[in-house]
Amino acid sequence: MGDIEAPERNRSQEAGVRSLLPSKEFISSRKGLLLIGEVVLSFISFVCFAASTAAAFVTAPFIEFLAALVLLFAYSTKFNERFKGFHWPLMDFLRCVSASIIFFIISIISVSKYLDGASKAAGVFGFTATVLFALDFYFIFNELANFLKGGDSSEPPNTQDDDSDSD
Incomplete structure (x- = not known):
């Protein structure tokens, strides 16, 4: 009976890891x-800043x-759908706006003020992260604007007036 429980336990552990x-x-x-690009560029920028004089x-x-x-x-795990306590798109929008502004400012300072190569690399990766975060908040803004309009762009517009008497 112990041999039967071991494969079931392994399957449940695998399902837990897969989730x-x-x-x-x-x-x-x-x-x-x-999001993967933001994670990678933020980490590379972090490593470059840690190795530079602009630490x-x-x-x-x-x-x-x-x-x-x-x-x-x-x-990725659909946690945002299970936890409705936050308005996730708005929180993501504010994160992207603040990140693009912050990365732009620190990248300008690191490229212009510091002379070592790691600071210059951090600035270049920071500018790239700025573009990526700005692109993300542009897409989120469009989705939020469509949501606030209350419309879906896939629906055909209603061309018939409600006041018309035609049958």
Whole structure:
């Protein structure tokens, strides 16, 4: 009887691990690719700032890395659908806007003020992260605007007036 329980336990453990991993559909989606890019660029920028003389700016990329990692986990495991306590798109929008502004500012400072190569590399990766975060908040803004309009662009517009008497 002990031999039968072991495979069942292994299957349940595998199912538990699989529920924590992102799905292939999400990873190949636009949002999944943007979040993965944000995580990677934030981490690279963090490492470059840590190795440079501009190490005072290391906190911003680290916080953005953690925030992007949390949202990647939340969206990929559909945690955002199970926990309705936050308005996830608005929270993601504010994260992307603040990240793009912060990365732009620290990248300008690191490229212009510091002379070592690691600071220059951190600035270049920071500018790339700025573009990626800005692209993400542009897409989120469009989705939020469509949501606030209350319409879906896939529906055909109603061309007939409600006051018409035609049958």
